Amino acid sequence: MGTEFNDALASQYDYRGLREAFAAPALYQAFLDVEKAVALAQGELGMIPSASATVIAGHCRYECLDMQRLEVSYRTTRHPLMPLINELLRLCGPEHGGYVHWGITTQNVIQTGLLLVAKRAQTVLDGLFADILRHLGRHARNHANTVMAARTHYRHAVPITFGFKVAVWIEEFLQAADRLKEAEKRAFVVMTGGAVGCFSALGREGPAFQSRVAALLGMGEMAIPSRAIRTHMCEYVNALSLAASVCHKIAEEVYQSASEEYGELHEGRIEGTIGSSTMPQKINPILCYGIVANSNRLYSCAGMLMATAHRPFESDGSANQMFEDGLAEVINAISEILVRTELLVRDLHVDPARMRANLDLSHGSIFGEYAMMQLGKTLGKHRGHELVHDAAIAAADGKSPFLEELAHLPGGAQLASDIEGRLEKGSISGICAEYAQYYGSLAADIAEAIPTAEARNINVYLRADR
Template structure:
């Protein structure tokens, strides 16, 4: 089972990602790697140059006899041999040099990682769009005052732009993490049956390096088929990427509730939220992000168990990793596409945020008052004083300002106007606005860099 889909799935532009989950993409990648292998072997004198040219010319997806492939599959019971036999027949006399000196997993794993790399590039392009969206949100809401919350309760005031800056920082970390993994994850592994280059001998490492160069990958230092830690590392990175999206979705899901009313998802006329309640507008994008992200978090667990299988290769491990990687990619695709649309069309209700910031009648600014008093009495004494007054206001019908003014020390130290000013949420947002602007700029710069770095994408 892959991603969790609903009606929103059909309306989202997928940047060409879902094509890479098809059988056609799989077969095209196998052919592509087999051709690159033949070209590399010929270039190093391991097979005739004429054969490599013929393979390059004839090894095409359109030339494969899939009916014959299915017939062979039923007879031999091997998932890759039918492809090799049909591809060899397609290439005529040069076909005897197809799959020369390598084993199934050399081609399958290299092509799988090639596909993942291409999907990863498209993920980066979606992330660049998310960063564009967040850059705009942070800048346009750098001064939009709202309650900061800790443990589900009001803390001190912030701006919505500051909150968005936190989302941006998460994605910047995700990008760094994924890019740092590229050299370990996207490797070619042309090592033969067990990774010791038994069939190719001294040609083996050279062929592996050249194949990697032509594929714009790195050669696996020891092309052992049972080394899987890098795949788990990549799945873990995808999980952390999903948490960045999940966090946004969770906040939108919660604060779009009428009692908060601070944000809402983009709504398109004609969208129906309930078959019985005509008024319902549900957070469809957020729910899909949350559900798919939380399903993703459990995927790498199985990989840890499978990565410890003994000996130089194990087909049960190969089978499981293929499924886990594919499921991870499908889940992250749904998460990222929904996050892009959510951040692009998010409705920010500034008036409601301001109302919520004032809902406690100035209590949220208790720290501000305390720090003013601390300048004269010290932090501990000031905290004790303001704590007592804050609790008194919480437990009585008196307004916080009146409670403060009833205190002789405060009344003699500050004017009524000064205390009123200290209780205004917009007067105590710290560096929220500055941080929002700073990270808006960072998001835009990183977005532009991603578009440049990942614009070159392979089409099979």
């Protein structure tokens, strides 16, 4: 179904202004903000009369524009920026209008403006990131000792706690935040190098001018402002894609874990929600499949931009169009993902009883590694592996339950009794609870600064705990 229909379905979500980030008023204002910074910087440096700079800057407001005049001009010029330049020239008058857009080119304004919009949107995305981490921190601490089955290749592996699983999600989000912060330094940059990036119109004053524009806009600047350099934007989009993959993973796990066969995790239920027009009992994971769908959409955008970044020579119109349209699509997709992920983890329902019941389905064989290591103390690890493997295969073939098979091994009776006690008490091996408590506290108390990789090392917590 079309965009209008999907927009109606998503109206229940709080996008925090992200849906308007690339709307026409925001884009026009961003382009005007660039033109304003250009004029002010050139006025300060004596490149244009300071009086003209002041007049130009004063008219760089969206509400000053005659939109009907702009629409007519677009049909006439068939150019992405000239109508706006002509409108600004008209507003400033003949005395000052001649200094509008002095020594720069269209892509300088459009690319810088789009990245300025993305930078503004990223501030909102950062807020969503922080909220997601706080919600996950709460789950990690609340479920530090909630026992469940870890699964590798979709099969039971060893017992863990749900808090540990959440701690893993937190670490991936923190890694994603690290990557984004690094990518932002290179992505959110001003490009005002003119026709091909060598300041052909402004000469040796050009670099100082660009630095001042960057400062006025609160952005970085390209070392060589070439219109042919696109990889910094790809890096940012790829960092967003990797962040989306963490949301995607959580959504996939909840999606599957919510099925009747698992029943361990469920989306929060909103009163009145309908799952199916013909199956009234259905409660569908609508947040999850929205995250999955938009994640795949974002991955496609990232691939598209990567496949375009190599376009030759000093500029390429097809590449420009791909990146200009693609950046808006990317911010839209990551917004859809993070808004849904924040709701998903905020209201996530955890069923500890079902987790425990599912763990018991393996009748103790989930402690196979533990059994192997205990036998390995006297028989060697490899011999212990062989014996426990044989016991597990015999149990799977229906000869007798795993713990009975284990009891036949040397020292097995005591080991089987030990595992039965662990099952009864919900006791597990490893340091799941420690990871959950530590990462839970890191995420629940998240501030503007992301904890460094060194600060996230569990040894910090273990040394303090001693």
